[in-house]
Amino acid sequence: MENIPKDRGSLCAAWHTNGLIDPLGIMLAHPKEFVMGGRHDLVTRPVLSFWTRRLAVQPVVRKAELLRGGCSEEEATNLNGRSLITLASGISSGFGCVLFPEGTSHDLPHMIRFRTGPMRTVLAAAAIAKGSGKNCPVLQPVGLHFRVRHHYRTDMWVEFSDPYFLPEDDIPEDLIEAVQKREWVEPPGDLVRSLRDGLRPQLLPITPNASSWDEHGAFHLIAQLESRKNKRPLNTWRKEVLAAREVRDRFQTELEGEDSKPVKIEHPIVDAAKEIHSQLQRRKLDGRDLDASGRKLRIGNPLRGVGFCIKTSLMAALLPAFLLSLSPQLILGRFLGDRTDEGVDARTTYQFLAAMFGSLLLWPFFALIGTWMVWANSGSISDLLSLDATAMFGGGQTSQILSLVVLYVVMFPLFWLSGRMFGFWWDGYVDARKAFSRLSAGSQYKQNLEQRLQALSSELKSFSKR
Incomplete structure (x- = not known):
């Protein structure tokens, strides 16, 4: 700023x-x-x-x-x-x-x-x-x-x-x-x-200014390894970007070639890092999934699993509201994003538009459906919660109409809350998925990865002494 x-x-x-x-x-x-x-x-x-x-x-x-x-x-x-x-x-x-x-x-x-x-x-x-x-x-x-x-x-x-x-x-x-x-x-x-x-x-x-995304990933992997060696963890995305930029500038002799494109870096350290990056990517992992030594995959923190279980419980409670309000937008965004011929970069545009306009245009109708569902199942809800949502202000007809109006209005913050909770749950799900990927990696995969990381760390150590 x-x-x-x-x-x-x-x-x-x-x-x-x-x-x-x-x-x-x-x-x-x-x-x-x-x-x-x-x-x-x-x-x-x-x-x-x-x-x-x-x-x-x-x-x-x-x-x-x-x-x-x-x-x-x-x-x-x-x-x-x-x-x-x-x-x-x-x-x-x-x-x-x-x-x-x-x-x-x-x-x-x-x-x-x-x-x-x-x-x-x-x-x-x-x-x-x-x-x-x-x-x-x-x-x-x-x-x-x-x-x-x-x-x-x-x-x-x-x-x-x-x-x-x-x-x-x-x-x-x-x-x-x-x-x-x-x-x-x-x-x-x-x-x-x-x-x-x-x-x-x-x-x-x-900008990334790399000849390929694999080369860009190699810079980030080297940055993660060096941060572990120097005991300066890259605990924010900003720090990781700046550290990877330093790595790129160290190996990149010129910003652009004659064709206004970055020249491919021909260096054994970068080549080795690209291979390790690709190996990690096959299991949807990256440099953050290495342990403190940078020589093998980390095990993970069991307490994060407890946190994910809590998020899952809260998400399950809000699941009916989420399915009613946001699942149509998710399906529409995925459909429009996957069928576009404008490239991967256009996917997020369609998904963003489906999310934004879907909320503005569809939520009023979904709120009506949600209110009707509560009214139609008021008996079962009353038995479960000991609360008659259709008679919050009394048993008269006017009171019931007022209760339904309040229910309709409450649907909107409930829809919003379910969306926010899904975002927090998704973060936990991604962490859990990566933890499972690390734990389920075969012994041959881990052995090969550790050998490559050991060799790369040795090359980086020798390179830094020059």
């Missing part, structure tokens, strides 16, 4: 790997209010458009959509101009904004080619601010770090790097005059490209 200027607007620029979860994470972590822009189909899709238009999301037609048809190039230029000038006005007034230079979400462990939209927008915002005597906004590089980006309840850290200040003196007067009249004029191409090329080195260090 200390890297975010408080006296001016900021356009957050980040790599884009997790669909709508990326901007949502940035907006929740950023202290400022936001103006929002996004691909134009966000304001044309059924249901979603109702909310995006009321949130004043500014649509942008990308070249990919233009090639698919739907509007002419002239119409796209006019629409984009209006959207970008609106975003620029908000940024110049001190609001935050998030745009992704890559222009699309992807599954790669490194950034892809940059587009110019964010640079053009922030230059227009700087021109408006300069013409109005306000502080010039900044480009705010943001690192988005997910443990497994498409997993439910995964670890996430939003990192705000040092702001990238704009070349105010290079902003031409004709651009300042045009944007003051709310007319979109393209900033000078050389200035846009210079800003784009200057931003990329700011973002590279705060």
Whole structure:
């Protein structure tokens, strides 16, 4: 937070790997209010458009959509101009904004080619601010770090790097005059490209920037082994990300190759770590599952099993409310996420939309069903709990109606509580599943893993003495 200027607007620029979860994470972590822009189909899709238009999301037609048809190039230029000038006005007034230079979400462990939209927008915002005597906004590089980006309840850290200040003196007067009249004029191409090329080195260090996800996993494994050796446990995701970054920077001789992709690291330590990482991944394990010596799998804490049993009991009590309110959304989110052809990164977008809009649109109907179920089974519930939920205010007809209204209203916090409890239970379930995976690993698997870990630890020790 200390890297975010408080006296001016900021356009957050980040790599884009997790669909709508990326901007949502940035907006929740950023202290400022936001103006929002996004691909134009966000304001044309059924249901979603109702909310995006009321949130004043500014649509942008990308070249990919233009090639698919739907509007002419002239119409796209006019629409984009209006959207970008609106975003620029908000940024110049001190609001935050998030745009992704890559222009699309992807599954790669490194950034892809940059587009110019964010640079053009922030230059227009700087021109408006300069013409109005306000502080010039900044480009705010943001690192988005997910443990497994498409997993439910995964670890996430939003990192705000040092702001990238704009070349105010290079902003031409004709651009300042045009944007003051709310007319979109393209900033000078050389200035846009210079800003784009200057931003990329700011973002590279705060992304995984690896040639493969296995290589990225190897960095995290080495970081876990070194933390055990130095007796500095990586007990937060933030610490693990920073430690893995140090490992990457130690072995990576250059950030990017000639094709703007990270060069594959050819080093025996990294190769050995990749093999161990893959072996752990086959049982859905990682470096956190090693013991304090880093030489074998840890056994686990039996007290965590007691905690999981308590969570399971509480979840079982709330299971009817959960099945009624949230299971349809889970099924819908899983169905939409699995059938998309937009890649793994799009799964979370569909699941997020199913969860959010499902709660808004479906819970009122589910609350009616829940109230009816309580009313229809009031006799059995009364025998079980010694409480007649339909006669909380007396036995008259008016009192019964009032009781049903109260039941209906109570359904909503009950649905919410069941969802929260499911999240806590899921955390315990994941821990229990990993503990079972460690305990059920065969002797051959453990022996092979221990030999590899022993060899890797020896290589790391020799490497550190050089």
